[in-house]
Amino acid sequence: MTTRVAAIDCGTNSIRLLVADLPDPSAGPQAPLVDVSRRMEIVRLGQGVDRTGRLDPAAIERTRVALADYATEIEKLGAERVRMCATSASRDAANADDFTTMVRRTLGVDPEVVTGDAEARLSFTGAVRGLPDHTEEPYLVVDIGGGSTEFVVGTRTGGVEAAVSTDIGCVRMTERHLAGDPPTLSQAAAARADIAAAVDQALTAVPGREAATLVGLAGSVTTVVAIAQGLTGYDPERIHHAQVTYEQVVEVTTDLLAKTREQRLAMPVMHPGRADVIGAGALILEIIMKRAGLPTVIASEHDILDGIAWSLQESDGGAAPRLRNIAHEVAERDAELLRRLGE
Template sequence: MAAIDCGTNSIRLLVADLPDASAGPEAPLVDLSRRMEIVRLGQGVDRTGRLAPEAIERTRVALASYAAEIEKLGAERVRMCATSASRDASNAADFREMVERTLGVAPEVVTGDEEARLSFTGAVRGLPADAREPYLVVDIGGGSTEFVVGTRAGGVEAAISVDIGCVRMTERHLPGDPPGLGQVAAAQADIAVAVDRALAAVPGRQAATLVGLAGSVTTVVAIAQGLQEYDPDRIHHARVSYDAVADVTADLLGKTREQRLAIPVMHPGRADVIGAGALVLRVIMERAGMDSVVASEHDILDGIAWTLLPAGS
């Protein structure tokens, strides 16, 4: 089976097999291929309300490569979900037509609620025993951030999506290189309003464990760990304190893009927006009263893949 997650900043592919039945109910999928490309599909959407032609073309190039990989590995079921940018754009039909031509299947432009539920499904399977329930799962994307509260057995209790992604916040508030104090303050205030609205809609302050998903979170955790290269095995389920997240956030916001690019774990396509992503994470932890965050490399992409299981599996 093949899952594709197309967000505001990146497009990702997972081709996987089912785990062996003897591995137990919490066993992860067996990865055959996991890929990610920064395509910035949401370039300028917050300002123009439209997907830029060059952004659609970047996405097409990446998607054509994914289609070849899917065919090579023989995946029988394919699902592609598109999220914040393609929900917001007035010319989303152009994007859908491109996907059908390139991939052969139509993209599902999922709602913020469905995006949150898929993220929760992917994130909570296999969490360590010391990650107490209920969970507050936050998926910090390029255009939006999803907040989901729930448990393994009971599933999702409540979910909401708010428009405070790292690309959107950078374009809206953080043009400076590095951003000035006033720019950071404006971004923080905007984020805080959205976070408080989300935490009023879902009981996040009553959760026992904060689980953070997506590239902003995993990059911050990698920096906090002092990794000299991006190592998913060391990042997955690592727990990092609020103080460490606050320190990394302040450091990132004080650096220029070139200085951020020099950080060993930094993906080049994330360097210009990571300060905003880190700020979103820090404000969430602060407003929710969380003293630590558990990072997960498994997220909406895995959630999409799990929905492709045959009935009865």
């Protein structure tokens, strides 16, 4: 017997939805989840947060539009359980309550603003389930997001050994350092120094240099791997569990940082919403590989989103019928307000 669940991951740069059928727990730890729908929208929720400490109202509205569309799909597909996790940007913002209120009204459940440690553990669960049996343990899983990067060390059977979240991400580093188009050499050098310091701290907090296999998650990693493979279009099946070398990552990073935004947009695998921040994301990956001494990285299309879905296997979650009730209540309230205004 399967359970249909909906997982939403709202990060600094993107908001993603996974509706999936989970196997019965009795099927064992190797039984896979089955995708029903997997979607992503670039909403840049964390735009300007590093500078202002607040979520921009326009960014909250972009997120609301995407989330409303997701809520409709969740209801249509009949998900029994729903969980939404919000990460770096909504942790940092002074006006996070505005975001929470918007989510509650739009989706019908509260977002969980997860800690960096919880984010890291969810990412590890999503990434490690389904890795090829021949991959050597322990794993260092890195999730390069828009505002933060999570480092997790562990094994398939033993789980997470150590985890840490750092405030380096492709959006944050772009806004802080890489203002040029393309970035200047001095801007890139400043970004390198900032990233290297954070990575060294992370690799001291977790035994990342003792890992045998590096697994990279999220759009920065998968885009770099797609470019390194020479793909003519973004192909998740060819990217998932593909392995590239440090030398390939350096080559891609150098090329991305030398290109203008328009030139990056013209690359066949580039998502339009990622073109202005991919240079920083690639640079983070390159520096992690160098500082950890790991010669290759395996890309995974399964990450925190899958971890959120798996977390619903033994949880009551948020029942999908509640989405319909909340939507109905909001519509009734708005109709009543319009009626009063017309009197």
